Amino acid sequence: MLKELAERLSQGHRTMAYPKGEAVLPDRFRGRPAIDFAKCPDGCDACRAACPVGAISTVGGKPALDMGRCLFCGDCAVACKQGALGFTREHRLAAWSRDDLVIRDGAPAPQGPADPEKLAIFRRSLKLRQVSAGGCNACEADINVLTTVGFDLGRFGIQIVASPRHADGLAVTGPVPENMRLALEKTYRALPPPRVVIAIGACAIAGGPFAGHAEVHNGAGDIVPVDLWIPGCPPHPLTILDGFLRVVGSQA
């Protein structure tokens, strides 16, 4: 017992100050992409051509980048010779509307939740059931890490639970292989309504690297109604936490 106490003193208090304190991110972190549309010359599609997953399209001669498909690999930024496209260190990426994940010229301000009344019941307490449906264990690992002492998810009233019957919401990762479709549907139906569905990661939003494969659906949205989208491959734990905090209403 004394050894455990001594070790506890040695390791110290490790819960981060976030969200009140600063978000500590690596200098090479690739967060929200930013495009300076004025710098895009006519007819240039270097970024679109460089994207391995078709996240960039050209709308009216200007690029539109879908963060839902984006793997945040940064190949487009390397390909952009005008310096118009880059990745910022902004980690807050979650959106209530799938359209709000698309970064384009003249995009409207992001929308709030479609059904705020449904969400009101989850303020201060949110129990989530996680289903990995083809997730590669990166999104899963960065959800799991939120339950460690570093992030201490419990202090926000959020908990990952072991049964859909105990859950208010479903957190889905992975592109949803056909082999997981039934299990995902059944889990969703086992959640008592009102229930919230969160799609975490590029796979769960749009299929990720597996988009278009016959073996998978292109994300959770094909199977269950998604309320909140959290992009990334995988999203940084703080990006996921920021998304969860929007559901409990302590983050705008």
Place this chain on the structure above:
Amino acid sequence: MNAGRPFAFHAGQAVPRRSVPALAFDEFREFAVGGVENGARLVALFGLPAAGDATQLLAILARDGEGLLTAATTEVGASYRSLTPDCPQAHWFEREIAEQSGVRPEGHPWLKPVRFHRPHCAARDAWSRPATLASKGFSVLGEGALIQALRPEAEGPECITSPAPNPQEKDRNVDPREETLRVPSLRGAPSPKTEKPDVGGMLPGVTDFFRVEGEEVHEVAVGPVHAGVIEPGHFRFQCHGERVFHLEISLGYQHRGIERALAGGPAARTMHYVETAAGDTTIGHASACCQALEALSGCSVPARAEAIRAIGLELERLANHTGDLGALAGDVGYLPTQSFCGRLRGDFLNMTALLCGNRFGRGLVRPGGAGFDLEPARAAELSARLDATMKDVAGAVGLLWETPSVLARFEDTGAVPRSTAEDLGLVGVAARGCGIERDARFDFPSGIYRLAQIPVSTWSSGDVFARAWVRWLEIQRSADFIREQLRSLPGGALRTECRTLAPESLVVSLVEGWRGEVCHAVLTDRRGHFERYKVVDPSFRNWMGLAMALRDQQISDFPLCNKSFNLSYCGHDL
């Protein structure tokens, strides 16, 4: 090895496909079975479409002591004589061949699908399942040609609609203690009762399972969705009270079609497929892929990049081993180490993010070199963080070895006999925990490991304790290795260009990922594109080891045994 036609090559060496001996089937079978009997190890066995209706089988054996690989091919028709009764290492590979290539290994003791998907060649199904069963047919993708497309289009599907007969006898009523003996062994002649399992349709897990019947015998079915934040898989326990007679593991829920999509490459998504094959082994798989591409294109990787890649690979090992030790502590109810290690695992992931901006190492390993440099200031920062974190890891993990209640739960739980580990060809921590000196960094060194060796860490008891202790030994040695690399980081370029790939070639790359040996075997076609890209994740070889570890254990020890292996579902399912 066939004495008349010796052919050996190195891991990471591209060889012309025509130099691989094409043997008659009986010679091929003897090559694999006899080779394994003589101490070689089956690292890959798979099929690819050949002319007409034939399927070419390719077997790759590793001779660990000599650091050499041998290979042979043969052509088979709709079926062939299974290798498994004489070579248990082939058991999972042959089930995969049946599923992917639609070829039946006759006499396989338990021939079921491993992933529950349509065969790569739609015209042939080893279980004669109707072609219309799949709810989504294969479609041609924008990139990555289908293996299907390589087939002559002439023949139509030969579908027999009647389901295979169910041979299961339902009327057995015998003493369960006798029944343990009936659980089929992989070695020796198969029991006729288990020769032809009913594999049902295409739904994962809908198939026959081993059954033990008798008074007070019960079956526990778990999954696919589990109680935590874990990937899906299905487990069937045959129990008598708390005692587990047998565990059967049924996977495939994570199947995303990676091998099928890799064919026809290299393409824009190639690196992303391998980086997400098993996302917690991003650097292990990316390294194996890059080594294959570099060998095929004859490109020489700068020493600086080799060192950075190795630092990434060892950080991956540090993060996962530390996390596993914490989780093992949690599974025996010892919370201090669990909570310390949960945080420390993240510290290692953040060191990987310091290197490349991503906690799992996405983008760090790229063909021809590394995607990110390690400048002196960054190297100093990494070194300082490593020292601070290692001090805490030593304190957190040290508690385990000083706590009798932890050791009492670790010791003698989930023991795998060394002979079983050898029969099954286990790799990684699972093998080294049985006292087997098997480590690709030592046996088949590539990159910077040719110059800087890491001692192989083993322990002989084969139980949960051994797998925990080997992890702790490896943590210390990986940290020392990273410190050494940071002190003597080579200068020079970061990346060279990889040009076109050699046509009609074979390359096998072996990388010791944190779970064990990652094997990528790549065959190029006449144009220098991937004709077949075979990925063998260490989990593919180790899941059966977990099933064996559970025999005669308490079912309540399953989480502890499972965590001591910590295998990948998606790495297996691909």
